[in-house]
Amino acid sequence: MELTDQQFKYVSDLVRREAAIVMPVGKEYLVESRLRPLVRKGGHGSITDLLNAAQGLGTAANGVRKQIVESLTINETSWFRDREPFAALIDVVLPALLKDVPARPIRIWSAASSSGQEAYSIAIQLDKTLPPGRDFQIFASDLSVEMVERTRAGVYNQLEINRGLPASDMVKYFERKGADWQVVDRLRRKVTVQQLNLSHPLPPMQPFDVVFLRNVLIYFSPETKRQILTRIRKILRPGGWLQLGAAETTVGIDSTFERIPVGRTAIYRAPIASRLPVKEVTAC
Incomplete structure (x- = not known):
């Protein structure tokens, strides 16, 4: 797994701060699976590069942080789910x-x-x-x-x-x-x-x-x-x-x-x- 403990803590703290969502230890694979598409979409070399960009200053960094939060709040859905x-x-x-x-x-x-x-x-x-x-x-x-x-x-x-x-x-x-x-x-x-x-x-x-x-x-x-x-x-x-x-x-x-x-x-x-x-x- 590419995501380090420190990176997972940064992401979980970010999501808790911005969306009040609790991301407990054990969700590392979920976080990594949601971040990989952002790496490709943003042209980053790796998850580390993505998170480094998120921790910067300015509008671009703010946009990356917003993308990270949104990627972790998209839930499974279907028509007439659960009936x-x-x-x-x-x-x-x-x-x-x-x-x-x-x-x-x-x-x-x-x-x-x-x-x-x-x-x-x-x-x-x-x-x-x-x-x-x-x-x-x-x-x-x-x-x-x-x-x-x-x-x-x-x-x-x-x-x-x-x-x-x-x-x-x-x-x-x-x-x-x-x-x-x-x-x-x-x-x-x-x-x-x-x-x-x-x-x-x-x-x-x-x-x-x-x-x-x-x-x-x-x-x-x-x-x-x-x-x-x-x-x-x-x-x-x-x-x-x-x-x-x-x-x-x-x-x-x-x-x-x-x-x-x-x-x-x-x-x-x-x-x-x-x-x-x-x-x-x-x-x-």
Whole structure:
């Protein structure tokens, strides 16, 4: 392995400082595998040269540091990943929203959406499930500027398309773009995309009915998890819904969320009252 202990410590400290992500000892091979593409892309001779460039001064060094942080926050993704959260959305969450929410657009946030498959999977599911005339809005965010741009473009190669996307959905919601596939315009218009660091205070946002925050909290310290869940709770509408990853929970971190088992997964509901009102704004 090329990465030294001192270099791993530098990278783990950088990622913790910039993104509040904990990178424990034992993740050296992951770090090295994520840095190698940056070495090739930046024309560096080695990982050592890359890290030396990151430790310099000025705009160029800052750019390298940003690339390193973003490379270590890109997670595995696919269409309708894990299926159970989408079943819970259809079987429990949407019926409750259609019953309790006035006839306004349903707002869902796909946080840490990587290259956009989760956000567009949600959009496809809503387009197929909501009654005629019922609108929706999806807000997708990620720390990586590259992933934000990919989500906004909505373009995927054949290998990415094959990872979990039913053929019927490909025919209905995608069109050819050269050798790749692009999400059709009418669906892309439903998805707003923004670069956002979850470990920092949130910008002004309209309240959401549902937040997908899946496979994200596992990378943070207990205190950072608590801070993120508090921010999420404050931008959820009263009684709003939170979907976490299978290995994540609010239990023992934020007791105000109600855990509701659904099949082999669980969803979490924000308190219906007893929270500060969120001012409606036009951002996001």
